[in-house]
Amino acid sequence: MSLLQAGMGGVxxxxLACAVSNAGAAGCAGGYKLVDGALSALLDRLTAGTDRPVGLNLIPEVVGPDELDRQVAQVLDETPERVYVSLFGMPxxxxxxERVVAAGRRLVVQVGTVEDGARAAEWGAVVVAQGIExxxxxxxxxxxxxxxAALRAQLPDACLAAAGGIGSPAEAARAVAAGADGVLLGTxxxxxxxxxxxxYFKAAxxxxxxxxxxxxxxYEIGWPGRRHRVxxxxxxxxxxxxxxxIGRTVVEGKPYLVPRFSSAVPTDATSGRIEEMAMYCGLSCGAISDEISAADVVAEFARVLPSAEVVENKRRMESNVRR
Structure with missing residues (x-):
């Protein structure tokens, strides 16, 4: 499917991931810093909720190499092959x-530069190009x-998805016209x-x-050194x-205090000064006016996106022309 859902931590x-996958797109749950029993609980719900391909998103720069290795090991050991691994940023x-590919899992990597995209593409990853929108x-x-456009010029055969500022089918179509095979939606x-x-976050x-x-x-507590759009x-x-x-929240049954400037998003388990917390939101919000089901979001965008078969045939034809 050429429509992917961002694995937003907390949100x-x-x-959500299973609803998106059951609707025919690529759903993805946010793994963030979860390990051991907490991660196993999420993976159990993920595999029980759909029999279609679905992913888990991990963030290398937040957890570090050792913790990332533990998270990846759990995904590979505790889930079937239809669960793909999604990375936000580069390890x-x-x-x-190498470990993910050797296990026969699909790999999705979100990047912000051509250099990182080229490195991910070498491993056969679906490369998600994130713009500052x-x-x-x-x-x-x-x-x-x-x-x-820059990635497509350098990686003519790669599977590319566009991310950033895509709140309407028309904007998705523009991304495809720029060279994307599909889109990733977050907001x-x-x-x-x-x-x-x-x-409160949804209404905002x-x-x-x-x-x-x-x-x-x-909003750097928990995720320092990275700019964000909120x-x-x-x-x-x-x-x-x-x-x-300024608040409290619960993650996989464990309570936490939320300080001002925390990178944690306000969820349905959060209380306190929600209006001061990190509400991540892209430029696409101007095209989003209603709370609807995940299936309705998928249906709205699917009509302007190429099918997986179309994408594969296009890549084969382009490859043959270059030969």
């Missing part, structure tokens, strides 16, 4: 790529279609019924437009506030 639980070395943590500094799925985003996305988002590095809040407008606790 994309097994319920320190290619050992993770995207919500959440930003991996590069290029516009989406500029990055897609559009934040407001899905099955999303675990807090109701549906009433916002691109001008209500800002790129900042303020909805403008009292925190982004006044960054001199104290790093005090």
């Amino acid at each position: 994309a639980g097994a319920e 320190d070395d290619d050992a993770v790529f 995207a919500g959440g943590h930003l991996l590069g500094r290029s516009q989406r279609d500029e990055l897609i 559009a799925f934040v407001v899905a019924h099955e999303s675990r985003a807090h109701s 996305v549906t009433t916002a437009d691109g001008a209500d988002t800002v790129i900042t590095d303020l 909805l403008s809040t009292a925190v982004t407008r006044d960054p001199g506030q104290a790093k005090t606790f």
Whole structure:
């Protein structure tokens, strides 16, 4: 399927991922820092909720190489082959790529530069080109279609998906015209019924437009050193506030305090000053006005996206022409 769902930590639980996959697209749950029993619980729900391909997203720079290796081992040991591995950003070395590919798993890697995309493509990964129009943590500094065009020029046979600022079928069609084989949606799925985003977060996305988002590095507790696009809040407008606790949340049954400037998103298990928390949101929000089911999101975009068969045939034809 040429429509992928972003594995957004906290927001994309097994319920959303399975709903997307059951609708015929590629669903993905956010693994974030989960390991051991907490990760096993998520993987159990993920495999029980769908018999279709579905993924787990992991973040190399947040957990580090040792923890990433543990997470990957759990995915490979505890799930069937239809569960693919999705990486947000690049690992320190290619050992993770080698391990995933050797296990016969599909690999999806989100990148922000041509260099990283080329490295991921060498391992047969679906390369997701993220532009700065995207919500959440930003991996590069290029516009989406500029990055897609550059990647396509260097990687004519790669499977490329575009991410960033895609809130309507028309915008998805523009990304395909720029050279993408498909698209990855994040913000559009934040407001899905099955999303675990807090109701305040969902409502804020549906009433916002691109001008209500800002790129900042303020929400850095838990994920330092990375710029991100969020909805403008009292925190982004006044960054001199104290790093005090402003809420509570629960992750896989374990309670946590949420400090101001935390990178954690407000979920349906979060309480406190939701309006001050990190509400990741892309420029696509201007085209998103309703909370709908994940299946309806998939149906809306599928009509403008090429099928997997069309993508494969196109790549074969282009390869034959070059020969």
